[in-house]
Amino acid sequence: MSIETTPNTVINVTGVLPQENYDVVVGRGLLAQLPALLGERVKKVLVVHPRALRLTGDAVRDELEAAGFTALTAEIPDAEEGKHIQVASFCWEVLGKNDFTRSDAVVAVGGGAVTDLAGFVAATWLRGVKVVHMPTSLLGMVDAAVGGKTGINTAEGKNLVGSFHPPAGVLVDLDTLDTLPPNELISGMAEVIKCGFIADPVILDLLEANPEEAKNPRSEVLRELIERAITVKAKVVSEDLKESGLREILNYGHTLAHAIELTERYSWRHGAAVSVGMMFAAELSRSVGRLSDEDADRHRTILEQFGLPLSYRRDRWQALLDAMKRDKKTRGDLLRFVVLDGIGKPGILDVPDQSLLFAAYQEIAS
Ligand SMILES: NC(=O)c1ccc[n+]([C@@H]2O[C@H](COP(=O)([O-])OP(=O)(O)OC[C@H]3O[C@@H](n4cnc5c(N)ncnc54)[C@H](O)[C@@H]3O)[C@@H](O)[C@H]2O)c1
Numbered sequence: 001m002s003i004e005t006t007p008n009t010v011i012n013v014t015g016v017l018p019q020e021n022y023d024v025v026v027g028r029g030l031l032a033q034l035p036a037l038l039g040e041r042v043k044k045v046l047v048v049h050p051r052a053l054r055l056t057g058d059a060v061r062d063e064l065e066a067a068g069f070t071a072l073t074a075e076i077p078d079a080e081e082g083k084h085i086q087v088a089s090f091c092w093e094v095l096g097k098n099d100f101t102r103s104d105a106v107v108a109v110g111g112g113a114v115t116d117l118a119g120f121v122a123a124t125w126l127r128g129v130k131v132v133h134m135p136t137s138l139l140g141m142v143d144a145a146v147g148g149k150t151g152i153n154t155a156e157g158k159n160l161v162g163s164f165h166p167p168a169g170v171l172v173d174l175d176t177l178d179t180l181p182p183n184e185l186i187s188g189m190a191e192v193i194k195c196g197f198i199a200d201p202v203i204l205d206l207l208e209a210n211p212e213e214a215k216n217p218r219s220e221v222l223r224e225l226i227e228r229a230i231t232v233k234a235k236v237v238s239e240d241l242k243e244s245g246l247r248e249i250l251n252y253g254h255t256l257a258h259a260i261e262l263t264e265r266y267s268w269r270h271g272a273a274v275s276v277g278m279m280f281a282a283e284l285s286r287s288v289g290r291l292s293d294e295d296a297d298r299h300r301t302i303l304e305q306f307g308l309p310l311s312y313r314r315d316r317w318q319a320l321l322d323a324m325k326r327d328k329k330t331r332g333d334l335l336r337f338v339v340l341d342g343i344g345k346p347g348i349l350d351v352p353d354q355s356l357l358f359a360a361y362q363e364i365a366s
């Protein structure tokens with residue numbers, strides 16, 4: 001009798017220099033690949049994980065110790081609480097007290113908040129050490145762990161401090177999704193849906209045809225969705241790591257989303273905010289005649305199908321506008337939005353006239 005196993009999928013990301021190329025491996029039981037990925041030069045490894053993933057973090061540390069590394073763990077606060085300068089400072093202290101050198105490494109085990117924080121710590125320690133991401137949330141797998149954006153939040157907004165620091169590799173172990181709470185899976189689905197709207201319409205077809213399977217961590221449908229979304233992201237960041245143009249499309253829905261997250265003091269899941277942000281971007285695209293009614297309405301149907309939020313408070317407009325002025329795509333007084341000219345056809349809309357934004361917001365305000 002033979003046990004059938006699906007082979008791992010490897011998606012390559014091209015770096016600025018050939019030695020900066022890396023692989024995103026998608027499969028099951030991938031922990032054994034970590035030592036080789038870190039390489040022989042690395043002697044010490046800091047495994048960064050949140051409280052909720054203590055057992056997984058310990059398992060990673062034990063695997064590394066067994067392979068001959070000196071490995072230690074840093075347990076950080078959960079979710080957005082972890083993306084804080086004091087948490088980065090705590091990690092720097094651990095690295096300093098344990099004499100981590102430029103040939104040592106950081107491994108992130110957790111959702112997007114952990115990969116953002118650990119990536120930032122790796123980017124800044126001694127001006128840059130190796131980082132490997134082991135994302136454990138859907139959102140981390142399809143988005144945060146790939147592409148090298150790292151960062152923390154400040155009192156003024158989301159991800160306002162950070163750097164581009166691509167990982168040496170990403171291990172997307174689908175087994176970790178078994179313990180992910182369902183609402184977190186739905187949050188990650190918003191970024192999958194985003195990839196469908198900006199680049200890969202097959203994602204939307206798959207979601208519409210298989211809504212239940214898409215939510216099943218063990219299904220082949222979810223695996224295909226994950227691989228397709230990673231492929232979208234990998235292609236974009238391979239062309240434009242530092243967001244000088246094309247990469248802005250990955251920010252579809254995010255201008256309003258980040259403003260909502262700040263206004264809600266990070267009590268909203270990132271994907272939920274992105275869902276409302278995409279509704280807004282679709283309305284904006286429709287209002288300037290760039291997106292058809294049919295394509296704009298498809299946002300509502302798909303997002304609703306997954307129980308993602310579609311609207312936000314009418315009375316918060318001024319606070320949202322103030323926060324959006326600090327979005328990274330803003331240039332001086334000019335707010336800029338990723339819009340759609342059709343499914344899979346993203347573009348940029350410069351908005352000097354705020355009444356246009358207010359009108360689009362009225363369409364999604366509740
Ligand atoms: N750098 C990027 O390119 C990029 C892209 C997208 C999002 N992000 C950032 O990622 C963050 C959102 O990521 P997220 O949605 O993964 O949030 P998260 O990291 O806060 O994780 C969500 C929750 O799920 C828990 N969790 C994660 N994996 C688990 C598992 N396997 N089992 C049980 N619990 C688990 C976490 O402990 C947390 O409570 C945001 O800060 C966002 O800004 C960054």
Ligand SMILES: O=C(O)C(=O)C[C@@H](O)[C@H](O)[C@H](O)COP(=O)(O)O
Nearest residue numbers: 143147149158159247250251254328
């Ligand atoms: O990778 C990117 O580029 C993205 O925009 C992906 C987004 O999903 C992600 O939330 C990212 O962290 C947003 O970046 P920011 O530069 O707007 O903070």
Ligand SMILES: [Zn+2]
Nearest residue numbers: 191254270274
């Ligand atoms: Zn995002």
